[in-house]
Amino acid sequence: MSKKIVYEDIQEMVEFVQSKMTIRPTVGIVCGTGLGGINEVINDKEIVKFSDIPNLPQTTVTSHAGQFVLGRLPCGKEVMVQQGRYHFYEGHDQSIIVAPIRMMKLMGVETLILTNAAGGLNQSYSIGDIMVIKDHIYFPGFAGNSPLVGPNDKRFGERFPPIYNLYDRELRKKMLKCAEQLGMDFVRHGIYASVAGPHYETIFDMRFLLKNGCDAVGMSTSGEAICGAHIGLKVVAMSGVSNKFVDSEEVENFVDGDEVTQVVNNGVSYVSKLLERFISEL
C-alpha cells in the first residue's frame, strides 16, 4: 500500500506542475480505459508525466498513459486532462486515487468530467453506447472504502459532505442536450455500479446489479466523483459501454480486457465530440 497523500503533498505537486506549465485550467477531465485519445482535440499541449511529479506513482493499467495533458480546446477553454487513473484494485491508498482530483481543484478547475469504460447491464444498451451517469451505487463505499475515510482535513472539505446531487443535475441536462444537438441517439442516462474489481462479475453478480437498478458496471469513478464534490467541484461523468451482459449460463465469458480497450478506443471520437461541445457551453 502506498503512503497517504495529505494536503501539503497536494500543494507541493501543484506547485511543481504550475512551475512547468502556463495553462491555467478551469475544466478537468479524467480519461477512462481506452479513452486517452481525447487529448487529440487539444491545442497548445503541455505534458507532465506522473513519474516526474513528487508523490505520484506510475499507473499500472495498460492503456492508462500516466500523464497530465494541459491545453486549450478550440473554444478557448483551458483544460487539464488526466490520462491514466489509479484504481482501488491496484492496491493504492485511496488518497492516491483521488490526488489528481484534489490537484485539479488547487490548480483552479471548477468543473470535473469523469469518463470510464463500463459493462452494459441494461439490456436495451448496445456496445458503443455512451451513458451519462445519473447516479451510482458505490459498493466499495458501502464496505468502508470511501476516499473520505480517515481524519478529515477541512481544507479539502467538510466531514459529512452531502452528495444528493453528486452528478450535477444542470451539467447532466447540458450534456444530454449537447448529445441531442449532435444527433447522438446512442447517448443514454443511467445508473453506474462501482465495484472494486479487478475480476469481472459472475452471472449472479450481474443479475443482482441489474435487479437493483444499475445500467452499467465498472471499477472506478465513484470515489473520484465523491472526492470532487467534497472539495467543491461540479461533477459530471460518462461511461463508454465496452461490453454487454449476456444472461446465459451457457456463455463462457462476456468480457475481455483487451476488447474493452479496443471498443472504447473505437468510440473515442464521439466522446471527444460530445465533450468539446459540452465544454464550449460551460
Ligand SMILES: O=P(O)(O)O[C@H]1O[C@H](CO)[C@@H](O)[C@H]1O
Ligand atoms: O473505469 P476505467 O478506468 O475506465 O476502467 C475500466 O476498465 C477496466 C476493466 O477492463 C477497469 O479498470 C474498469 O474500471
